Amino acid sequence: MQLSELQRVLDAQLEPWRFKDYAPNGLQVEGRAEVRTIVTGVTASQALIDAAIAQQADAILVHHGYFWKNEDPRLVGIKKRRLQSLLAHDISLLAYHLPLDAHPELGNNAQLARELGWQVEGQSGDQGLLWYGSVPVPQRADEFVRATGEKLGREALLLGRPDKPVRRVAWCTGGAQGYFAEAVALGVDAFVTGEVSEQQHHMALEYDVAFVAAGHHATERYGIRALGAWLSNNHDVSVVFIDVANPV
Structure with a gap:
């Protein structure tokens, strides 16, 4: 599956244009053009990125991504490290916030x-x-x-x-x-x-x-898990849901 097609089918399913959101929905970080393995999870933490690297994933699909409204735009600290990990391994990041809630x-x-x-x-x-x-x-x-x-x-x-x-x-x-x-x-x-x-x-x-x-x-575990299952059932991709523990 091509990355462009993945974004197209996700946008068609979730209709992000209908929502006034706090972060961009859809493709947030562009990786390799062909997507065979997708890791899904609630939040694009470093732990989830590391797990995706271990799975040799081509893309990560989450509910909580990056570039939130009013956050510091500088690529420093943990933001720099997260993005560096994604880019170094050519992994795409896609995120859907309010569209996945609704x-x-x-x-x-x-x-x-x-x-x-x-x-x-x-x-x-x-x-x-x-x-x-x-x-x-x-x-x-x-x-x-x-x-x-x-x-x-x-x-x-x-x-x-x-x-x-x-x-x-x-x-x-x-x-x-x-x-x-x-x-x-x-x-x-x-x-x-x-x-x-x-x-x-x-x-x-x-x-x-x-x-x-x-x-x-x-x-909020269940929406991203269901979205990943829908993707794997309807498109030629392998999807792995990883539940990174979070007590909050």
């Missing part, structure tokens, strides 16, 4: 719902990034958060009343704690995201809506 089938929100068995009812929020639906069996909030953590392989944090009955849930993977008030307005019993800020403790108690911080990395 995709109706392969996206992080869709895949998280599938992993946890939630019934999707709709999307809301800025660019359709806030999803909502129902759980298959109503649970107390403490039971709900325990089951969520067990499924994701990471202890999840519950803010709010432990005995709060959870029937309807809203979610947005990653660092979406800012959507909490909007989730509350949807009439849900719980909101699940990856990260948490200080004020969510008070909001959860005063709204009487459970807030669940289940891990930024843990909630």
Whole structure:
């Protein structure tokens, strides 16, 4: 598969032009023209790059890439070392941020719902990034958060009343704690995201809506894994998903 074709099929699937994002989506670092092996992962860390080099990969496909809005543009420090590793081994880097969060089938929100068995009812929020639906069996909030953590392989944090009955849930993977008030307005019993800020403790108690911080990395493993599986099933490339551990 040619690199140009890889970018074309990914763009066609994820439609990055529909999103106002914080970093460029698509090809971020150009490597060799022919792509036979792709390594996928959540974040283009040095650990993932080193693993891709060990796999003799031609390209890396991630959710969190480089060149974020307002970051230092200089190629120094870890940015220099990461880019040097990619260029020295002629490995391309492709990244899709919000388009991968929002995709109706392969996206992080869709895949998280599938992993946890939630019934999707709709999307809301800025660019359709806030999803909502129902759980298959109503649970107390403490039971709900325990089951969520067990499924994701990471202890999840519950803010709010432990005995709060959870029937309807809203979610947005990653660092979406800012959507909490909007989730509350949807009439849900719980909101699940990856990260948490200080004020969510008070909001959860005063709204009487459970807030669940289940891990930024843990909630965003599944979209990039699903995208890689779709690529390998539909195109002549080998795809290896590498889950670099991250407790955040």
